[in-house]
Amino acid sequence: GENVEQHPSTLSVQEGDSAVIKCTYSDSASNYFPWYKQELGKRPQLIIDIRSNVGEKKDQRIAVTLNKTAKHFSLHITETQPEDSAVYFCAASKNAGGTSYGKLTFGQGTILTVHP
Amino acid sequence: EAGVAQSPRYKIIEKRQSVAFWCNPISGHATLYWYQQILGQGPKLLIQFQNNGVVDDSQLPKDRFSAERLKGVDSTLKIQPAKLEDSAVYLCASVPLAGGWDEQFFGPGTRLTVL
Numbered sequence: 001g002e003n004v005e006q007h008p009s010t011l012s013v014q015e016g017d018s019a020v021i022k023c024t025y026s027d028s029a030s031n032y033f034p035w036y037k038q039e040l041g042k043r044p045q046l047i048i049d050i051r052s053n054v055g056e057k058k059d060q061r062i063a064v065t066l067n068k069t070a071k072h073f074s075l076h077i078t079e080t081q082p083e084d085s086a087v088y089f090c091a092a093s094k095n096a097g098g099t100s101y102g103k104l105t106f107g108q109g110t111i112l113t114v115h116p
Numbered sequence: 117e118a119g120v121a122q123s124p125r126y127k128i129i130e131k132r133q134s135v136a137f138w139c140n141p142i143s144g145h146a147t148l149y150w151y152q153q154i155l156g157q158g159p160k161l162l163i164q165f166q167n168n169g170v171v172d173d174s175q176l177p178k179d180r181f182s183a184e185r186l187k188g189v190d191s192t193l194k195i196q197p198a199k200l201e202d203s204a205v206y207l208c209a210s211v212p213l214a215g216g217w218d219e220q221f222f223g224p225g226t227r228l229t230v231l
Contacts, residue, residue: 042224
């Protein structure tokens with residue numbers, strides 16, 4: 001089955017700096033890569049996702065890049081703010097437009113701390 | 117729209133006892149997932165339902181865990197008997213249809229502590 005490795009496990013930055021979290025996946029058939037943010041004691045919430053037919057996607061201060069050949073994808077957060085502090089999870093799945101796929105395999109998580 | 121509902125939010129039991137969790141997905145969502153999230157780890161899929169049928173339960177410890185979604189709407193996850201290593205947050209998530217490009221919406225989770 002799919003295996004997703006995530007690094008680093010903890011990341012500490014100063015407010016205004018950039019943060020980068022990296023994930024690798026094992027199954028070349030995976031084609032959907034979401035990123036979730038989980039604040040302490042709360043549910044995971046989707047912050048950005050990318051499909052395998054694109055190499056990069058950006059939404060304001062957040063961007064994700066995908067390298068299918070190397071089977072890795074990264075989350076980039078620019079101009080970090082204290083409210084970005086949370087645990088971030090990458091995930092991978094095989095989606096096929098409505099068939100019995102969609103199972104998410106998550107990475108181990110990265111604890112991001114943004115110091116004011 | 118209302119989100120994914122789960123209950124109870126917290127449960128403390130002793131090992132070898134039984135426990136059940138309930139999930140009500142977003143209205144109209146055909147696909148429902150149960151994940152186990154152990155402290156410090158990412159969620160791990162236990163079981164996936166499409167309407168009232170099981171699509172994937174390959175990671176469900178079937179000797180002690182069971183789940184059902186009889187009418188294709190809400191679902192129950194049961195552990196019997198519980199072990200110490202079952203202490204975790206149990207998350208329910210739903211999507212309109214598996215394999216599409218829709219976001220998986222998560223419920224608030226049930227935090228289980230096994231003593």
